[in-house]
Structures are given as C-alpha cells and as structure tokens.
Amino acid sequence: MGPSTTTSARAASLATAALVGGTLLGLLVIGQRLWFASDEWNIMTEYPSGNLLVPFNGHLSAVPVALYQLLFHSTGVVDHLPYRVLGIAAIGLLAAAVAVYVRSRIGAWTALLVVAGVLWNSFGSTNLLFPFLLNFSLPMAMLVVIWWLLDREDQRSDIGAAVALALALACSGLGLVALVAVAAELAVARIPWRRWLVILAPGTVLWFLWWITHGESGTTSTDVPRVAAYAARMLLGGTTAIAGGWGPGGGILLLALAGLVVVSLLRWRESSFRNSARIAGAVAAPAAFVLLTAASRIDTVPAIPPDELRYGWTVGALLLLAAVACWRPTTADRSSLATLAIPAWVIGAFIVTASGVVLVGDLQRWVDEVAANTPGVRTNLYSAEVVGAARIDPDIVMPLSFVPVTTGRYLTAVAELGSPIESTAEEEFGGRADQLEVADRIVAESVPVNVESGRPAGAMPDSPCPAELVAQPGAAVHFDSGLSASSVTLRRFGDGALNRVDLPLGRSVLRLPLDAPVPVDFVIPYRIVAPPDVRCAVS
Numbered sequence: 001m002g003p004s005t006t007t008s009a010r011a012a013s014l015a016t017a018a019l020v021g022g023t024l025l026g027l028l029v030i031g032q033r034l035w036f037a038s039d040e041w042n043i044m045t046e047y048p049s050g051n052l053l054v055p056f057n058g059h060l061s062a063v064p065v066a067l068y069q070l071l072f073h074s075t076g077v078v079d080h081l082p083y084r085v086l087g088i089a090a091i092g093l094l095a096a097a098v099a100v101y102v103r104s105r106i107g108a109w110t111a112l113l114v115v116a117g118v119l120w121n122s123f124g125s126t127n128l129l130f131p132f133l134l135n136f137s138l139p140m141a142m143l144v145v146i147w148w149l150l151d152r153e154d155q156r157s158d159i160g161a162a163v164a165l166a167l168a169l170a171c172s173g174l175g176l177v178a179l180v181a182v183a184a185e186l187a188v189a190r191i192p193w194r195r196w197l198v199i200l201a202p203g204t205v206l207w208f209l210w211w212i213t214h215g216e217s218g219t220t221s222t223d224v225p226r227v228a229a230y231a232a233r234m235l236l237g238g239t240t241a242i243a244g245g246w247g248p249g250g251g252i253l254l255l256a257l258a259g260l261v262v263v264s265l266l267r268w269r270e271s272s273f274r275n276s277a278r279i280a281g282a283v284a285a286p287a288a289f290v291l292l293t294a295a296s297r298i299d300t301v302p303a304i305p306p307d308e309l310r311y312g313w314t315v316g317a318l319l320l321l322a323a324v325a326c327w328r329p330t331t332a333d334r335s336s337l338a339t340l341a342i343p344a345w346v347i348g349a350f351i352v353t354a355s356g357v358v359l360v361g362d363l364q365r366w367v368d369e370v371a372a373n374t375p376g377v378r379t380n381l382y383s384a385e386v387v388g389a390a391r392i393d394p395d396i397v398m399p400l401s402f403v404p405v406t407t408g409r410y411l412t413a414v415a416e417l418g419s420p421i422e423s424t425a426e427e428e429f430g431g432r433a434d435q436l437e438v439a440d441r442i443v444a445e446s447v448p449v450n451v452e453s454g455r456p457a458g459a460m461p462d463s464p465c466p467a468e469l470v471a472q473p474g475a476a477v478h479f480d481s482g483l484s485a486s487s488v489t490l491r492r493f494g495d496g497a498l499n500r501v502d503l504p505l506g507r508s509v510l511r512l513p514l515d516a517p518v519p520v521d522f523v524i525p526y527r528i529v530a531p532p533d534v535r536c537a538v539s
Helices: 003-033 039-046 062-072 081-105 108-119 125-129 131-150 155-169 174-189 193-214 224-242 247-268 273-297 309-325 342-387 407-417 433-446
Strands: 450-453 469-471 476-480 486-491 499-503 507-511 526-529 535-538
Touching: 003 081, 003 108, 003 125, 003 342, 039 062, 039 131, 039 407, 062 081, 062 131, 081 108, 081 125, 081 131, 081 309, 108 309, 108 342, 125 131, 125 309, 125 342, 131 155, 131 174, 131 273, 131 309, 155 174, 155 193, 174 193, 174 273, 224 247, 224 273, 224 309, 224 342, 247 273, 247 309, 273 309, 342 407, 342 433, 450 499, 469 535
Parallel strands: none
Antiparallel strands: 450 507, 469 526, 476 507, 476 535, 486 499, 486 526
C-alpha cells in the first residue's frame, strides 16, 4: 500500500467516524423532548419481566425485549434517556458494520458514502429516533456482519456468522429476511453442505423450535396482485427515501438499480461466481422483506401504507447494500476512487446530502409530534393510577399505542416496575380533547359517584354555586336544589362530562371518591358545574 493510498484511506475512515459520531450526537440532542411512545408501552405492559419467547406483533423479539427489560430493572421507567441511548447505539452498530463491510469490499471512500446513505435516508425519522425500532437496525446490522464474515471464508468466521444469524432471528421478522438472504447466497455459491449446516442450522433450528411452541398463526394475504402491487410500492418507497422523498427520483433510482444488478450478473457470472452469489443474496434481502411484509401487513387495521417511513428506510438501506454487492470486490489497500468513477461518487454524495437535509426537518417534526402527544399520555396514566388496581375496569383501552394497551395491564406493570409518571411536574400533564375524554372515561367507568339525600351533618349549602366548583377527591359537596329536581356535571381532566349526577329535591350531599396513591406532588381536582339556582358548599 503506497503512502498516498494509505493517507487517503485514513482520511476517509476519519471522515466516516466523524459522520457517524456527529449523526449519533445530533440524534441525542434532537430527541431530548422524547418520552415513551407507541410500541414501548406494549413492551412495558406485556413484557415487564420474562416472557421473552412470547411473540411481539407475531415475531420472536427476545433480544430487543430483553434489552428493554434490562433497562426496566436497572434505570427504571421514568427517564427515557437510557432507552434513547440504547436505540442510538443500535444505529451506531449498524453504521459501523456497514463501514467495515463496504471498506473491506470496495474501499474507504465508498464506505463513507454508503454509511451516509443509510444514516441520512430521508425516511429515517422514526428508525433513528424511536428506540424500539432497534428491532429493525439490529437484525440489519447482523446481516451485514454475516456478509463480512462470509467474505473471510474460514471456520471461525462461519461460526461467527451462525451466531449473528441466530441473533438476527431473535430480534424480529427481519431475522427471516437475513435468513433468506444468506440461504440464497449459499445456494448460488454451491458451498459444501458442511458449511451450510454450520452457518444456517443453529439459528434456523432454534427459530423453528420457537415457532412450533410459541408461534402465532397470523393473517397472510393470498391475493397475489394486491401483494405484488404493495411490494412494488414498498420498493419504490425505498428508492424514494434515498432520493430525498422525491418520487420521480425514486423511480429513476429503482430503474438504475435494476439495470445495475442485471449488468453485474451478466458481466461477472463467469469471472466472479462468488460475487454473483453475493449479488443474489443481497437482492434477495429487500425482495424477501417487501414480499413478506406485503403478505402479512396488507390487511392490517389500521392500514399500514407501503411507503410507511420505517419500511422505506429499511428497503432503502437494503437496496444500497445490494448496489454495493454489484461492484467487484477489491483488495483492502485500494481506494474506492480507483474503482468507482469520481463523477458517480459526487452525484451520490449530492443525493445523500439532499436526503439528509430533508431528514433533519422530518426528525424535528417527529419530535414535535411525540412531544405534543406526551402530556395527554401522562394524563391517561394518571387517571388509571388514581383509580387503582382494586377499582379499575381492567379492559379499558388507553390511547397509548396502535396495539391496544389496557388499564389492567398498565397497573400490573406499575406494580412491578414502578410508575413512569413518578415525580413528574404538574405542567407536564394536559393533552388534546380526545385524550382527556378517555382519561375522564377511565375514572367515570371505574369509580361511581353517589348522591345521598337528606340533611347531612357538617357544612350546609349557603351560597350559589360558582360557574365551576373545584373539589378535591374525598370531599363532600353539599347541594340545595330547592323545590325542583336538578342535576350537576362532574369534570376532571377535560371539558366534557365525566358524570352527570341527578340531585333529589331539597338538600343532598355528593361524596367524591378518594384517589389511590399516585407518586406525584399534586392532585388534579374535580370540577363541578351546577345550574344557577342550585346552592352548594364543599367540606
């Protein structure tokens, strides 16, 4: 290796490290306002401890669930920072695997470009910022590690590839994509059966044993035209993600990639048979992902669009790696600029940078969306906790995730892990009208409010009710409705009616239920609205 080549490779490696480090640090800063969201509530409530073999969304997810449980029982469920660090670390692992793999095959400067293409994919806002989507980034990283190990062609590397494949299969359905990709490469390469068994058998056998003991029979579409159309739109979504979200650019990139694959296979089918096998495996990965996803998710309710962000990001990354496989591998001491024309590299850098600019805006918008949703989430958690496990209707669905989270499961998790709203300030609660309506419904359906007729002891109504009477849980509210029957409306979280309570003629008392203990330093009171001719007092 000459001095100039060595200097160039080192410069490229430093640039790659700076790009990855800067991106990960940027994600940490941009996501400061994030809190638990979506699937994280399902993991917290369904898997507070153990149950690692129980399917999540139909998939074996033992590795990501175990990592979350490790944090549940070490750092707690109040501070979201450790979970964000975990998700960002998984992204960093994927970036490092891509950098090492591409550098070993083509060169350091191409590795910089491909890593940037993976990280700065314009559809990457959720994959980069939502921690539990490590169930996407980890199996993808394992697939890249397997490719790097297969290039080494020794027994120790084959064993390492087997371990990486088993880990991928234990992460999510993307482990099956890795299995298809590796099996396709080994089949085309016609390797000895002994290597087949070493690389594929351990993980595949373990996954099959899991499937026959814990697997769930999901809904798989048999409508071939619909599945094909959905899969095609997923592929286009992947190239559109690379092209900064520009649809026509995505179409051009998809056609260019298809042409690159065909030309590479025709050109190297004789002179580089091993590389043809890698191309087959690398193309099989996105093909398997779009077909398996289309068949299993096309009829999901609520519907998942084929160009959904996490799908586009994943397909885009897999297609970039397929493009890498189409270049004939070089020795490690050759700069990629000697293999890949400088104009093509510059055009690629422009596309990746433009995509990154789009990504930055989308990252901020996604953070804003999650942060805006968080106060309402906290209010619903508060409403369930003030009712308490002894009184709660355990089947009420809370507005926390697309996959239903019930009050009963939430309170069971709180009993084991502690409350995620512990010591949270009052100003961090609130929410949209629809969220507050559910919070009120949780209390109304679980804790009935009764009115007692007659002349109670203690304070008596001596003044007209204010426009909205504020009363603490456990208080007694005294009414005098005069000579006509009337009713009052109770509110607590929102502006809708929590309960409408009929008052008898004359004097009566309404006793508000006490709250179950909640680990915060404030109480959200009841608010009572009565007709103007009703007199009332609180004791």
